[in-house]
Amino acid sequence: MTVIPRGFHLPIAALIGTLALPSAAQAAVINPADAFFFGGPILTMDDAQPNVEAVAVDDGIIVGVGSRAELEADFLGPETQLHDLKGRTLIPGFVDAHSHFSFVGIQAIAANLLPPPDGPGSSIAELQAALREYLNSSSRAQDYGILIGFNYDDSQLLEQRHPTRQELDAVSTSLPIMAIHQSGHLGVYNSKALEVLGINADTANPEGGTIYREKDGVTPNGLLAENAHIGALLKLIPRFTPQQSIDMLMQAQDIYLANGFTTIQDGRTSPDTLQGLAQAAKAGYFKIDVVAYPDLVSNLQNPMLKGPLMSRDYADHFRIGGVKLTFDGSPQGKTAWFTHPYFQPPEHEDANYSGHPLFADEAEARRIMKQAYDHDWQVLVHANGDAAIDQLIRLTDAVQQDIPDTRDPRTVLIHGQYLRADQIPELVRLGIFPSLYPMHTFYWGDWHSSSVAGPELAKFISPTGTLHRAGIKFSIHSDAPVTFPSAMRILHSATNRVTRSGVILGPEERLDALTALKAMTIWPAYQHFEENSKGSIEKGKVADLVVLSQNPITLPREQLLELKVMETIKDGESVYRADAL
Template structure:
């Protein structure tokens, strides 16, 4: 079913009371609020557009014409004039890492243009020095953290070295995190504190970078080598610090219109911190967590009241995260065919690597199916996607009576056409990554995959051709949690240099908006209460500066989020 998604309509940032007399005596079921005065895009195929929406008790009570909805106006009803701006359902985040976005918020910005100015090693060093001198977090934590460097965008076209970070400090640990979050570079102090030396072997699913001709670490850590070192280096946060990080992360999502946010691959500490923050009233929006299936410990967190389809103080655990490979832009994703240009020091037939054996992946998937856990599985390379498909197939055979747990493929950047059919058959939901066509499209074409394979990264066209739904995500903190950047990339698929990558996979704006709203709610089993403006659903809204369905598609990147509304309460307004 090719989804033809109809126009949506608007809301606004500046809420204004509309003058007018309420009818004598409040009508039965009088609304708390009525939104009108701009296009309202509902994401409901049965009623794609509306003139007004009524809300009572944080839920939508009426959607329709202005004349009909205004009949619900009572003496105390707040009438919000959108003033021509566009109202949509609040955006639902299909995949990101809320806890790590908190880390990003207190780290030095290492992002390249246009989100930062780290386009050379020298600029990166300058920003780290400034951060070390001015950041209260660097002083409090005793470590200098930087987030978002990208070797493919640096002038030097390589990762920084431990010596270049030693130039920042030889007494304080320095750790910078790659934009993909799958790599890190450590200075000599940080390597010592992480227990990494020439005698340290590579862990399974990870690589310790070495200096040419020796076993001495060069500072670069890949995948599990980096994750293990980061866990050892990160200091224990106080309650106030942990809550503060989460509040700063939430603020980033709010300014992009998200009313539901995912915390993918949460550690036990992340889950505990997030629960404490929710009890303390930190969250204005809903947070759904997916703990790492390899870090469940005694499994108690999956038996707690928070493992539920319902939120408790804006938090719930939705299932588990499984990671099967790495990052294509970092050339650690597991491919079935070699990389177009092998990384330095790798043979010509290098194709990346997996994280788990297939037996282990099958075992974990079967465990999840037997317990009814939803699995969201990180698989970028097509070999890793083959492993995911195999694990789901085995789990369905071993647990034939399992309830619908709606397994999700996260990223699927090199998803093959034959694999799309298998996802459909097995009921695996694709959460794809078209935003990478902007950030790394040129790099994929020229170095990672080559022209032919790069055209088909995150192949939304193939998915739609089979009548399947999909979601489109930003994977923050890999990039800022920008709903507008996601929307633009999903529709236009233009690279940093302005070239279109994969024209057949461009979708119309209405379809792209569904991937950010109703289909994202479906991915989380929340389509009954979120994702569209329909009677009975939560009054979660976003107000945009223009109508994304009717404006020129090439101008979608100029859209602004003016207001974010959660259950009829304004939780963000643009300045």
């Protein structure tokens, strides 16, 4: 067959006289396909047919999977577009198991405070410099009336602590400043921001939240955690114009597309954001599928939860897939809820500090969770510490007593960092699907070992290897914007579990590349009740595909981070192409 130049798509009609196709075979084609992929490894994620030579796509649906010769005879017609992979690898599109799509767009209007290798934030002085540079180089802070810094990480700062309000005051005292921790569960606010929020020495801690104090025990030092931070964030976040909101969503969509995602999740969606996502979808802005899981507490009275968008079917690439609850905080921020004390408790906490639940009133949590089950809404629960996971198990056991045995609630454990081995059989018994976060091994593995839980417990964070050996499906995710939604970083972290310092954290929990890819494709599709339409290259499924620069199965695990997404294809249409293609 004639060799087509790399990345060049050409109708067969243009190859008449050069393409070696028997005329009889060509005449036999009754239903020619729109597109035909061949010329490189094709990894289907379908155990019944894991590797094939070719794929035929018509009208956005996969219509043929198998040998090249057979599919050529069945599907090549005069207008079929040939996609010669030229040795590159074709896989299913990545399914985002958990992130915060709308908040990825907000990064575009914030100063980058991430630590290396993703940003400059190695010390408080560098955080201040990044904030000043953003303030001086962009009009956005003045336009919005607030300077936002995104994703500082105290565990990676030279000072090994959070900045204070006074250190943010050194950047500006006239403009409110909000520096958001990389976990998303904490934030530091300058004096002007605290003034706008009405937070002072007389302000009590909200339920499920903490206002940290100075040495006098009463004056706020600027650090707010959990519900105190979330409440402040919602009050101070700018009220964007419709066009500004769309622009941020489109920037976020471009990031996901460049990383090979064809389905993305917006977790813990606020009421305003839920409305904005629905409007963006109706206006035709989405190229890829967006599934939202609104925060149940703040959306309890939201009529959208009982409307047509709460569905297993997409409308204009958008649907509401269920709801989300949050049972604890962040282990790296030391707000996750454990059954044991932290290895090194945070400042101002005693030696017995083990975090705390966000639902101290478990009866209230059960009442809210039962409402979701009564409406047959899928429930995603953020639970990092083992005590929070115990709470999830107790409440799921209780509320599932009242539903028919024929119903599949498919409740999801989000993160599950400190999932204990004895809790795994309980997840299986209750049908709780684990969506784990092995990217922590790179970003915070050293911190988990030295400060959060100690070296022994840290080896078992996100125990994907144990789950796999037990025959349990699971997914892995980025939790973006907590970490950048890099599909290759997700893959590399799950297969290597190498920390920033080069330590392999829990080598027995490493995955092989194929299993990790399943946890990024077919298994998160199952998590979303979409396993019959997505997640693998099978006849009848939507043509959500990704072209990778090399074969992740044959590449040494240490080199997986070098993989590049060359092209992303949604519903059979190319929606992203790398410049080098």
